[in-house]
Amino acid sequence: MPLHGDNHTVTASPALRFYAHVPYCSSRCGYCDFNTYVPGEPGRGSQAQWRRAAVAEVRHARAQLGDDDRPISSVFFGGGTPTLLPVSDLASVIAAISQEFGIRQDAEVTVEANPENVTPGLLDDLLAAGVTRLSIGMQSADARVLSVLDRRHRPGGAIRAARLAELAGFQRVSLDLIYGTPGESVQSWRDTVATAIGTGVTHVSAYALKVESGTVLDRRVRHGKVPAPDDDFAAECYEIADSHFGRSGLHWYEISNWSAPGHECRHNLGYWRGDDWWGLGPGAHSHLAGTRFWNLRHPQRWIEALDSGSDPRDGSETLTADQQRTEATMLAVRLADGFDPADLVGSGSEALMGDLRGRGLVESIGHRWRLTRRGRLLADAVTLQLLDARAA
Numbered sequence: 593m594p595l596h597g598d599n600h601t602v603t604a605s606p607a608l609r610f611y612a613h614v615p616y617c618s619s620r621c622g623y624c625d626f627n628t629y630v631p632g633e634p635g636r637g638s639q640a641q642w643r644r645a646a647v648a649e650v651r652h653a654r655a656q657l658g659d660d661d662r663p664i665s666s667v668f669f670g671g672g673t674p675t676l677l678p679v680s681d682l683a684s685v686i687a688a689i690s691q692e693f694g695i696r697q698d699a700e701v702t703v704e705a706n707p708e709n710v711t712p713g714l715l716d717d718l719l720a721a722g723v724t725r726l727s728i729g730m731q732s733a734d735a736r737v738l739s740v741l742d743r744r745h746r747p748g749g750a751i752r753a754a755r756l757a758e759l760a761g762f763q764r765v766s767l768d769l770i771y772g773t774p775g776e777s778v779q780s781w782r783d784t785v786a787t788a789i790g791t792g793v794t795h796v797s798a799y800a801l802k803v804e805s806g807t808v809l810d811r812r813v814r815h816g817k818v819p820a821p822d823d824d825f826a827a828e829c830y831e832i833a834d835s836h837f838g839r840s841g842l843h844w845y846e847i848s849n850w851s852a853p854g855h856e857c858r859h860n861l862g863y864w865r866g867d868d869w870w871g872l873g874p875g876a877h878s879h880l881a882g883t884r885f886w887n888l889r890h891p892q893r894w895i896e897a898l899d900s901g902s903d904p905r906d907g908s909e910t911l912t913a914d915q916q917r918t919e920a921t922m923l924a925v926r927l928a929d930g931f932d933p934a935d936l937v938g939s940g941s942e943a944l945m946g947d948l949r950g951r952g953l954v955e956s957i958g959h960r961w962r963l964t965r966r967g968r969l970l971a972d973a974v975t976l977q978l979l980d981a982r983a984a
């Protein structure tokens with residue numbers, strides 16, 4: 593297996609990453625509209641077929657990328673529920689990536705895990721397969737909130753999973769949280785934040801619950817069975833999270849992500865900084881040098897395409913230079929590294945930055961600027977102002 597160290601020849605090309613989408617869940621949470629299938633759904637494809645097609649897609653990616661010699665900087669198995677697959681399936685994909693591209697010695701390899709699937713045996717197998725980071729879907733420490741979300745695990749499940757991961761030897765464990773669930777109280781969210789911190793993990797993601805159209809939650813809200821999430825409550829939750837995480841040494845590095853220094857998710861940072869990545873699996877999106885493309889969404893169709901040696905791609909778009917700048921602005925604003933207004937807006941950005949600072953939305957960090965906590969709550973409005981100023 594070719595392995596490459598830190599001192600691998602640096603090229604002008606950005607890092608190359610792999611995302612692998614595992615489209616299976618035991619049951620569907622009422623709020624989730626991700627491309628995932630539960631047992632018995634038609635066209636789901638078998639897990640053995642997923643493994644064969646996933647390995648075939650790695651080889652297909654190699655053929656498409658020709659002699660582009662960039663060993664992989666990170667791999668991320670997301671879903672769906674990757675921990676529903678035998679670890680040997682994930683290991684086959686890692687081995688195929690390693691054979692075809694090489695994996696950097698310092699690569700980050702993340703697997704998303706649902707608490708109810710985490711066992712000491714699974715964790716040992718993941719470590720042996722080369723997985724370096726576990727991202728556990730905790731969501732909440734409140735049984736009522738978990739029930740509104742239709743999660744299968746109990747409040748203690750994620751804490752137990754995080755402890756087991758630490759005992760097994762994982763140095764990088766992250767917890768995913770959701771705030772703003774109908775029925776959640778300020779105290780309940782405070783407890784969730786404190787519980788997450790108490791596990792000692794070095795990374796947390798916290799997202800506001802979004803009511804996605806067509807989901808069970810959407811129907812429940814429309815029929816008045818549960819109230820719609822409240823924006824002011826969500827903003828309060830964000831402030832609580834940011835202040836508690838910050839005080840316990842987990843600093844924001846992207847609007848919805850906090851980590852101990854050096855424990856940022858490098859894979860996701862790659863997305864936000866415009867790196868290249870190949871997304872394998874049904875419906876997965878890829879980005880290579882300003883072109884985006886995406887796979888057939890339905891597992892059976894994606895499997896059939898790869899089984900017959902065809903391209904599993906369903907569509908593509910190449911961003912114009914202007915679209916690329918818009919996207920770069922939207923992403924850069926979200927990062928704690930901040931941005932240079934001259935890059936995003938061009939000349940004449942001083943007045944705008946003065947105005948945003950006056951309203952408490954941005955702060956300067958050397959030559960760069962970044963959002964304050966208040967600015968993060970109003971990030972979309974700040975982004976629009978930056979985009980408008982560029983267009984003016």
Ligand SMILES: C[S@@+](CC[C@H](N)C(=O)[O-])C[C@H]1O[C@@H](n2cnc3c(N)ncnc32)[C@H](O)[C@@H]1O
Nearest residue numbers: 623624626671672673704729768799800801802
């Ligand atoms: C799609 S899941 C995949 C990983 C794993 N199955 C889990 O549930 O943690 C990744 C993350 O997206 C979050 N998510 C899915 N739908 C969401 C929504 N409508 N609003 C906020 N977060 C959402 C999940 O809660 C989870 O933390």
Ligand code: SF4
Nearest residue numbers: 617620621624671672
């Ligand atoms: S939130 Fe996670 S476990 Fe729930 S349906 Fe979505 S992907 Fe599956």
